[in-house]
Amino acid sequence: MKHLATLNKYFVKYKWRFLTGLTCTAVSIVFSVFQPIMVRQIFDLLAQNLDNYNLLSDTGLKAAFRGQFTSVLAFYGVSILLFALLSGFFLYLQRQSLIVMSRYIEYDLKNEIYQHYQLLDLNFFKMHRTGDLMSRITEDVSRVRMYVGPAIMYATRTIFMIVIVVYLMIDVNPLLTLYTLSPLPVLALIIYYVNHIIHRKSERIQSQLSNITSIAQESYSGIRVIKSYVQEEDSIKHFEQASEAYKISSVSLAKTDALFQPSMALMIGLSVVITIFIGGIQVIHGTITVGNLAEFVIYVNMLMFPFFSIGMVASMIQRAAASQQRLNEFLDIKPAITDYPGAVNMDIKGEVVFKNVSFTYPHTGIQAIKNFNLTVKAGEKVAVIGRTGSGKSTLAQLLIRMYDPQEGEVLLDQQNIRQVKLESLRSQISYVPQDVFLFSDTIQNNIRFGTPEANPETVRKAARQASVEKDILNFTEGFDTVVGERGVTLSGGQKQRISIARGLIKDPNLLVFDDCLSAVDARTEKEIIGNLYAYLKEKTAIIITHRIFALFEFDKIIVLDEGKIIETGTHNELLALNGYYAELYARQQSGEEETVIE
Numbered sequence: 001m002k003h004l005a006t007l008n009k010y011f012v013k014y015k016w017r018f019l020t021g022l023t024c025t026a027v028s029i030v031f032s033v034f035q036p037i038m039v040r041q042i043f044d045l046l047a048q049n050l051d052n053y054n055l056l057s058d059t060g061l062k063a064a065f066r067g068q069f070t071s072v073l074a075f076y077g078v079s080i081l082l083f084a085l086l087s088g089f090f091l092y093l094q095r096q097s098l099i100v101m102s103r104y105i106e107y108d109l110k111n112e113i114y115q116h117y118q119l120l121d122l123n124f125f126k127m128h129r130t131g132d133l134m135s136r137i138t139e140d141v142s143r144v145r146m147y148v149g150p151a152i153m154y155a156t157r158t159i160f161m162i163v164i165v166v167y168l169m170i171d172v173n174p175l176l177t178l179y180t181l182s183p184l185p186v187l188a189l190i191i192y193y194v195n196h197i198i199h200r201k202s203e204r205i206q207s208q209l210s211n212i213t214s215i216a217q218e219s220y221s222g223i224r225v226i227k228s229y230v231q232e233e234d235s236i237k238h239f240e241q242a243s244e245a246y247k248i249s250s251v252s253l254a255k256t257d258a259l260f261q262p263s264m265a266l267m268i269g270l271s272v273v274i275t276i277f278i279g280g281i282q283v284i285h286g287t288i289t290v291g292n293l294a295e296f297v298i299y300v301n302m303l304m305f306p307f308f309s310i311g312m313v314a315s316m317i318q319r320a321a322a323s324q325q326r327l328n329e330f331l332d333i334k335p336a337i338t339d340y341p342g343a344v345n346m347d348i349k350g351e352v353v354f355k356n357v358s359f360t361y362p363h364t365g366i367q368a369i370k371n372f373n374l375t376v377k378a379g380e381k382v383a384v385i386g387r388t389g390s391g392k393s394t395l396a397q398l399l400i401r402m403y404d405p406q407e408g409e410v411l412l413d414q415q416n417i418r419q420v421k422l423e424s425l426r427s428q429i430s431y432v433p434q435d436v437f438l439f440s441d442t443i444q445n446n447i448r449f450g451t452p453e454a455n456p457e458t459v460r461k462a463a464r465q466a467s468v469e470k471d472i473l474n475f476t477e478g479f480d481t482v483v484g485e486r487g488v489t490l491s492g493g494q495k496q497r498i499s500i501a502r503g504l505i506k507d508p509n510l511l512v513f514d515d516c517l518s519a520v521d522a523r524t525e526k527e528i529i530g531n532l533y534a535y536l537k538e539k540t541a542i543i544i545t546h547r548i549f550a551l552f553e554f555d556k557i558i559v560l561d562e563g564k565i566i567e568t569g570t571h572n573e574l575l576a577l578n579g580y581y582a583e584l585y586a587r588q589q590s591g592e593e594e595t596v597i598e
């Protein structure tokens with residue numbers, strides 16, 4: 001229950017809706033209790049006057065009596081109907097306030113979680129599966145909504161109803177009230193016990209559901225691999241196993257749920273029987289009137305739903321608490337990468353210094369960078385070359401503060417990047433990642449993703465510089481072509497070049513290209529490098545690559561191995577060293593001769 005306290009801020013935010021809902025609940029119940037009171041009056045009126053009526057022998061008097069009595073009955077009938085309408089009207093207002101409030105809270109909560117996801121660092125996303133993140137923002141939020149909406153609504157209704165009805169019952173006859181309500185402790189015990197089971201089961205179901213979502217999501221993303229390795233059946237089996245576990249738990253929960261309501265109905269039925277039996281005896285003894293007995297039976301029936309809903313509300317709250325606990329787990333995580341106090345905005349000119357930097361990935365313990373030192377002066381072009389896994393991409397991640405190094409510091413224009421506001425830092429560095437990601441949107445919007453104000457001409461120019469303009473114009477819809485899941489399928493090389501265009505359009509002073517030409521052919525690569533040469537003239541660029549771009553005159557090339565620099569120098573200096581670089585160059589030259597079509 002303590003987990004649900006997180007939601008109290010929303011009750012404060014929507015206090016007027018909440019209070020209106022509570023008031024309407026009370027008013028609606030007050031109007032609804034007029035019905036048993038009036039039924040009692042009718043019964044008593046009938047009981048008191050029927051004997052007199054039967055004694056009358058004069059038909060004229062009898063007719064007058066009957067006429068008067070019919071008018072009284074009609075008055076009561078109309079009054080009951082009127083009160084029922086008023087009660088119904090306030091019930092409508094109650095739902096309008098509380099259920100609408102729950103939809104607002106659901107909206108706020110989803111936004112809060114989504115915003116929090118956006119703030120969290122990469123490490124968080126590495127540690128949690130996408131399916132799990134999705135099920136929390138959908139399923140768990142829906143369950144929480146059941147608490148802030150229906151559960152609150154039924155609970156307040158139940159409380160008001162019990163207080164008002166029990167007060168009226170005691171007013172009529174405390175002893176009969178005691179008897180009528182005597183099955184209540186048993187009911188409370190059943191509710192407590194069954195809810196406990198429901199809570200346990202729904203926790204298990206929730207995590208199984210997350211699992212299913214993750215499996216499905218992973219298989220959709222990896223569908224090409226699954227198909228090409230003919231693993232469809234295995235994939236189906238894997239999904240079926242997870243689904244089976246979910247089904248078993250859900251069926252088991254449904255059985256418990258199914259047992260719940262009949263046992264409560266039994267208890268309520270028992271109350272009615274007790275009322276009629278004990279109440280009947282009391283009528284014979286003259287302690288209460290026939291009207292009281294009729295009134296009591298209606299009261300018991302009025303209490304039926306509130307008692308039903310105790311169980312319902314309890315299980316809704318249990319489920320919501322389990323879900324909110326899962327949400328809080330995420331909401332309580334503080335992003336490891338944030339603005340430090342006193343962080344400033346700065347104009348990045350482009351000097352980059354790595355000073356004794358060591359970095360270990362927190363969740364795997366892999367040390368990717370070891371006591372690394374590098375100075376890149378503003379305007380320099382530096383290539384970072386090395387075997388796969390040597391730490392090249394990690395350097396780029398450290399530069400844009402996707403991670404912070406455990407030791408040493410990264411400086412930009414002599415300022416430690418921790419002292420620079422994240423927004424300022426990232427908006428002034430163009431990072432073109434190794435893994436291209438395009439959104440399900442038009443090519444134009446994908447290119448101007450980080451610069452939404454860019455006009456179509458600028459987008460086109462960036463595409464031209466990335467050597468992808470011609471490809472785009474070949475599509476029937478040109479730059480308005482939609483890519484992604486429901487759009488056209490682009491080749492790996494086209495995607496890479498669109499991703500490069502996205503980096504170029506920002507026009508920053510510092511650019512980092514992370515192996516982003518791996519999927520383009522040698523001719524296009526040369527073309528892009530040619531374009532980049534002019535584009536990067538005044539800018540600082542760090543180009544991470546597997547291949548050597550001999551055509552590009554780098555000011556410095558560093559060769560990385562196991563997170564350390566093993567060779568550094570210009571192209572010619574490195575060739576003269578006759579080490580890893582020279583060997584790579586020789587291998588590439590012989591390979592390229594076969595592939596480059598001039």
Ligand SMILES: Nc1ncnc2c1ncn2[C@@H]1O[C@H](COP(=O)(O)OP(=O)(O)OP(=O)(O)O)[C@@H](O)[C@H]1O
Nearest residue numbers: 126361364366368387388389390391392393394395
């Ligand atoms: N997000 C991550 N979490 C944990 N370990 C990682 C992560 N990214 C990389 N590593 C590990 O850190 C080391 C350096 O990886 P990095 O990606 O920086 O190498 P790289 O030189 O860019 O390789 P490649 O050329 O294949 O992209 C590797 O051992 C890798 O397994």
